[in-house]
Amino acid sequence: MGIRFRSVSFSYPGFGKGFYEALRNITLNIATTGEFIALVGQTGSGKSTLAQHMNALVFPTSGSVEIFGKTITPKRDKKIKYNDLRRKVGLVFQFPEYQLFEETVEKDIMFGPLNFKIPEEKAREMAKTALQLVGLGPQYLTRNPLNLSGGEKKRVSIAGILAMNPDMLVLDEPTSGLDPYGKKAMMDLFRSIRERTDKTIIVITHDMDLVYEYMDRVLVLDNGALVFDGEPDRLFRQTDLENLHLDHPATIKVLRTVSEQLGIALDVYQKDVVGAVRELRKAVRP
Amino acid sequence: MVVISLSYLEIRQLCFSYNSKRMVLKNIDLGVKKGEWIAILGHNGSGKSTLAKTIVGLLRPQSGSVTIDGIELTDATAYEVRKKVGIVFQNPDNQFVGVTVRDDIAFGMENLQVPRAEMEEKIQFYAKKVDMLPFLDKEPSALSGGQKQRIAIAGILAMKTELLLFDEATSMLDPSSRRELMSYIKELHREGLTIIMITHDIEEALWADRMIVLKDGAVFADDTAENLFRKPEAFREAYLELPTALQIYYELEQTGDMTPPLAETLWALGSGR
Numbered sequence: 001m002g003i004r005f006r007s008v009s010f011s012y013p014g015f016g017k018g019f020y021e022a023l024r025n026i027t028l029n030i031a032t033t034g035e036f037i038a039l040v041g042q043t044g045s046g047k048s049t050l051a052q053h054m055n056a057l058v059f060p061t062s063g064s065v066e067i068f069g070k071t072i073t074p075k076r077d078k079k080i081k082y083n084d085l086r087r088k089v090g091l092v093f094q095f096p097e098y099q100l101f102e103e104t105v106e107k108d109i110m111f112g113p114l115n116f117k118i119p120e121e122k123a124r125e126m127a128k129t130a131l132q133l134v135g136l137g138p139q140y141l142t143r144n145p146l147n148l149s150g151g152e153k154k155r156v157s158i159a160g161i162l163a164m165n166p167d168m169l170v171l172d173e174p175t176s177g178l179d180p181y182g183k184k185a186m187m188d189l190f191r192s193i194r195e196r197t198d199k200t201i202i203v204i205t206h207d208m209d210l211v212y213e214y215m216d217r218v219l220v221l222d223n224g225a226l227v228f229d230g231e232p233d234r235l236f237r238q239t240d241l242e243n244l245h246l247d248h249p250a251t252i253k254v255l256r257t258v259s260e261q262l263g264i265a266l267d268v269y270q271k272d273v274v275g276a277v278r279e280l281r282k283a284v285r286p
Numbered sequence: 287m288v289v290i291s292l293s294y295l296e297i298r299q300l301c302f303s304y305n306s307k308r309m310v311l312k313n314i315d316l317g318v319k320k321g322e323w324i325a326i327l328g329h330n331g332s333g334k335s336t337l338a339k340t341i342v343g344l345l346r347p348q349s350g351s352v353t354i355d356g357i358e359l360t361d362a363t364a365y366e367v368r369k370k371v372g373i374v375f376q377n378p379d380n381q382f383v384g385v386t387v388r389d390d391i392a393f394g395m396e397n398l399q400v401p402r403a404e405m406e407e408k409i410q411f412y413a414k415k416v417d418m419l420p421f422l423d424k425e426p427s428a429l430s431g432g433q434k435q436r437i438a439i440a441g442i443l444a445m446k447t448e449l450l451l452f453d454e455a456t457s458m459l460d461p462s463s464r465r466e467l468m469s470y471i472k473e474l475h476r477e478g479l480t481i482i483m484i485t486h487d488i489e490e491a492l493w494a495d496r497m498i499v500l501k502d503g504a505v506f507a508d509d510t511a512e513n514l515f516r517k518p519e520a521f522r523e524a525y526l527e528l529p530t531a532l533q534i535y536y537e538l539e540q541t542g543d544m545t546p547p548l549a550e551t552l553w554a555l556g557s558g559r
Binding site for chain 2: 280
């Protein structure tokens with residue numbers, strides 16, 4: 001099952017003349033379970049548009065997207081219940097914290113389930129479970145979401161999506177605006193959600209350090225085309241990253257400079273500071 | 287009483303709270319000289335954005351004062367003072383007003399009653415600066431987050447303000463647009479603008495002359511990067527993270543696995559020298 005993109009292209013209608021082609025001939029398979037995928041690429045490369053295809057929020061201009069067995073084509077199909085698909089693939093937008101609006105955290109998290117006609121008592125229960133899943137205690141249920149910190153707000157809005165019990169989670173830049181500790185805490189949260197539920201999680205990000213340290217698979221978009229699909233380590237060993245408008249993770253950059261300037265051989269492909277320190281220790285110790 | 291000050295921006299004993307329960311800003315004292323570039327760092331919830339909003343007069347402090355170019359910010363002076371300051375927010379959707387990109391860049395200038403012909407010239411000039419010239423007739427909703435941000439920046443630059451405040455304005459940009467923007471800010475700084483940059487990105491903060499570290503609503507440190515990096519424990523105490531090269535540096539130093547050339551290379555990398 002999962003999601004299958006078959007030669008998907010998508011164009012935004014332009015003002016006056018022509019179209020803006022946001023996705024070009026994308027073919028791609030994503031499994032329902034067990035994947036932790038980073039979606040990266042330059043600003044405007046089509047990442048958000050691709051994410052919005054994953055739960056039928058937008059329809060392809062050509063090609064098709066199969067979502068849990070239902071085939072989405074440019075033409076609407078009256079037999080497909082699109083809302084069901086949107087519930088199966090939970091999409092968290094950029095800055096979801098701006099969408100919090102209820103008086104209490106509990107009401108905010110319950111909003112989605114109630115909207116999908118889940119009885120109130122059941123929705124209340126789902127809210128509690130979801131809040132726990134994002135690492136916040138039940139004392140938050142009665143808090144006003146507007147008085148929470150940025151990181152807490154993000155967690156509450158993610159809980160709102162998790163409460164609908166989606167089969168898959170897609171998050172558009174969930175770490176932007178967080179401080180370094182907040183970023184790591186967020187990634188640890190996704191890791192733990194994945195370990196507990198085995199649901200596939202797809203994260204849009206610009207942060208190559210996080211991609212290298214946390215993710216199993218990376219999709220690179222460049223000007224609307226899928227130009228890489230594989231393990232982060234393989235991506236970062238490529239030399240033409242600049243052509244894809246991507247940066248190397250900081251650990252690789254630091255080790256590479258040290259290796260060049262001091263003329264010592266190092267395995268520069270270290271995923272985190274711990275790995276980089278280990279590698280340098282080996283080189284320094286007699 | 288006449289206060290003679292060398293600072294372009296002078297903040298004295300500033301206190302702010304959204305409700306009476308918790309003080310968000312506690313007795314902030316801060317001076318920024320004309321033409322200076324400072325970075326404000328701090329953990330989520332440390333009060334950075336609130337401080338920014340009090341500087342541009344969007345929030346009124348309970349006590350203390352904000353003085354810009356010798357004029358204290360009050361209800362009576364707000365209009366005049368605000369012309370001197372421009373703010374770029376983290377999320378450009380919160381500041382988009384125009385139907386097209388052109389309208390949006392024009393908005394601030396319209397408020398300042400810039401003549402139409404001059405306005406069009408400026409729109410072209412600043413759209414080009416932020417690499418958005420081909421998008422002038424596009425609807426903002428058709429743009430990606432980073433593109434919107436560049437338009438917001440163009441709109442503020444077009445007003446020729448003297449003090450530019452960036453509230454995590456680059457946090458949504460990809461590395462290459464971020465580098466582009468940073469080098470452009472550097473150019474603005476060279477042209478004499480005073481820059482205040484609120485950021486979580488320590489590498490970005492290295493571009494500034496000085497770093498202000500906020501912790502729990504108070505000024506925790508105010509020093510150059512070089513001096514701050516010499517106190518890693520203070521950095522941790524403020525919930526900040528050192529640049530990767532310096533994290534590695536201190537780890538190696540702790541176990542004595544260091545040679546002088548390695549120390550020098552890592553330090554130079556981390557402190558941006």
